[in-house]
Amino acid sequence: MQTLLHVGRNELTHDEREVVKRAQRGDVAAFESLYHAHASMVLALCRRMTGDNQAARELVQDVFVRAWERLASFRGQSAFGTWLHRLAVNVVLERLRSDKRRPLATIDEVSLIPTRHEAGASSDARMDIETALSRLPHGSRQIYLLYDVYGYSHDEIAAMLGISAATARVQLWRARRAMLKVLGS
């Protein structure tokens, strides 16, 4: 099985272009190669955005099935990973929107987040950023991840979430404050 060694976010390499073309012609083995090159990235995205390992694994499957269905729409204007990442974000947001228990607009829950001390962690326990992320309310987590971790612009995030860019910016700031509170720093 062919494996892509490295795929940058903003460039479509020659090898990747060929693999994508083969997949677009229906070559499932080529698509499997793309899967192995990008699945870790997608799993990390899904896990971080949902905070739920099982849901994340299901979403990875949904993302790649959707990617297969929509491969024809990939025109090679960006790296495949960039296209896939955006598609994955949309799939996750669709899932979260359809789940009434996880509304996106929960930024006001920040004040309810337990700090490391309140959560019962020992004072010398190291709470890394991933753990802190998992404690953010969903709305805060989406915006923080999309901007600070994945580098989407406020305009892009606003379009994804159906809010204004100004609101996205303010919510990001509040999300960072929430992260600092959870981290206890």
Add this chain to the structure above:
Amino acid sequence: MTHDTRHLTEAERQMVAEGLAGDASADVAAHLAACAACADDVARLKRLVTEARALKTMDEGEVASLWPEIRTRIDTAKVASIAVGEAERPRRVGWPVAAAAMLLVGVGVAGFALRRHTAQQPVVSASTNDVQLTAASDSVRLYQDEAQALLAQLELQRAMLRPDAVRAIDHDLAVVDSAIAELQDAVARDPRNSALRQLLAQSYRRKVDVLQRVGNAG
């Protein structure tokens, strides 16, 4: 703006942490040099932003186990979805269908089609069956057209292929074509059987897969 008498605003602190202070950066820098509280807060924000941008992905090993299910869903998505047990089961089918189904190893829906004895048929509403029939018929037409185009391409390539490769291709196509012929007969005898039409669509899809492999190899 002067920062002698007041701390930085939240917007200023956040922008500085991102390196986006802009035109106000001189004033902001002057304030930060003089105000330990603001400087500490900006430093904490900067660390957070830096750590977030450095987050790594997870181990590849965790995702390998997810591929088989994705593969199955990809294969089954290529034809109209009809849940097993919700539709009529196909009646007697012969060895070509069985052989074609063997080619469909990995496709989760293949096994149900191989029953040689008529199974008890669950009740399916007329409207549901109509939808399934339409969807399966659409899939059949889609794959028929695609297979026809690929066959034309194969004929152009045939002279350039190795004899053993040609024999293998012709064998695979013959198996699938036999299954298709038998299924077409079965559909003609039982045109309202949506499961039979789905199986026919799967066989055409398999033919497309065989032909695509040839095209890719060429």
